[in-house]
Amino acid sequence: MRLKRKNLWTALLILALLTPLGIWVPRFFGAEGAWGEWSWRELERLTGYAPAGLKRLNGLWKAPAAGYGKGYLGYLASALAGVLIVAALSFAVGKLIAGRRDLNAGKRTRKK
């Protein structure tokens, strides 16, 4: 299969390879993570208490690569794996939605 728009895919790959900057830069400037995205433990440490409902729901889902893996390499691997998964899913959804149209609606576009 020939890959169309190769330059755009290359640009995406370069961005993915640069993602470790996404944790290095905040560290360099001594910044924390995003506001309001703390786990209940972090929240408890910050404010002195974690609400009961928040605590209960907070650990609902154990993500296999929570926090995009460990360290710079983990982050990079997460970026590459994430790109593959997201691209594959979107491709499949795109085909799924368009599928029927290409079979019986192709004529419709040509008629115009």
Next chain:
Amino acid sequence: MHIPDGYLGPETYGSFWAAMLALLYVAGRKLKKTLKASDAPLLALGAAASFVVMMFNVPIAGGTSGHATGAMLLAAVLGPWAAFVCMSIALAVQALVFGDGGITSYGANCFNMAFAGVFSAWALYRLLAGRAARAGKGKNKRTLFAAGCGAYFGINVAAFLTALELGIQPILERGAGGRPLYNPFPLKVTIPALMAGHLTLFGFVEVAFTVLGLAYILKSHPELVYTGENR
């Protein structure tokens, strides 16, 4: 802007899940009429780009971090409905695989970033670009200016909605003794906390990503820019 599990109570997350399912259904119906199977690689590219750009955390020195979302760029290329679906997929993978954003709060996160973020950016973009986005040659400056404004507007709308949803929790959901059950911060904390970063920095990161990305696409693949007829 990715609300984790536990910050929204059932009334809020339930409503947003219902709204998102309805909106995704509408998106599917709309796209079924226009999307071509040959567009699928472009959807893949767009969704992956949104996923990657959200990994570039930008810090406010000594404060918190944030990131661009790619909402405007996706809308400018894929059209708003496809952009909405693509971002929803990226957000689903972030939540399920990487624990970025919760499962219960997925509906709200989708609504804020993928729906409101995309459509508010798109509305301003279309208003400012007028027919420039369709005309192509010679109108690129206006298109890029419109996309820049749309990008800034869209991400800030998304951030504001996030702040609202978080901030109403202490009003909506209280347990014994009147203590908040979910997000404990009131509106007067959530709005400044989220908006300060997005209005001053992350909004402009979104603008930079959008304008650079769209300028490159206008140069290398001008036919990809969404006109309302090509996708």
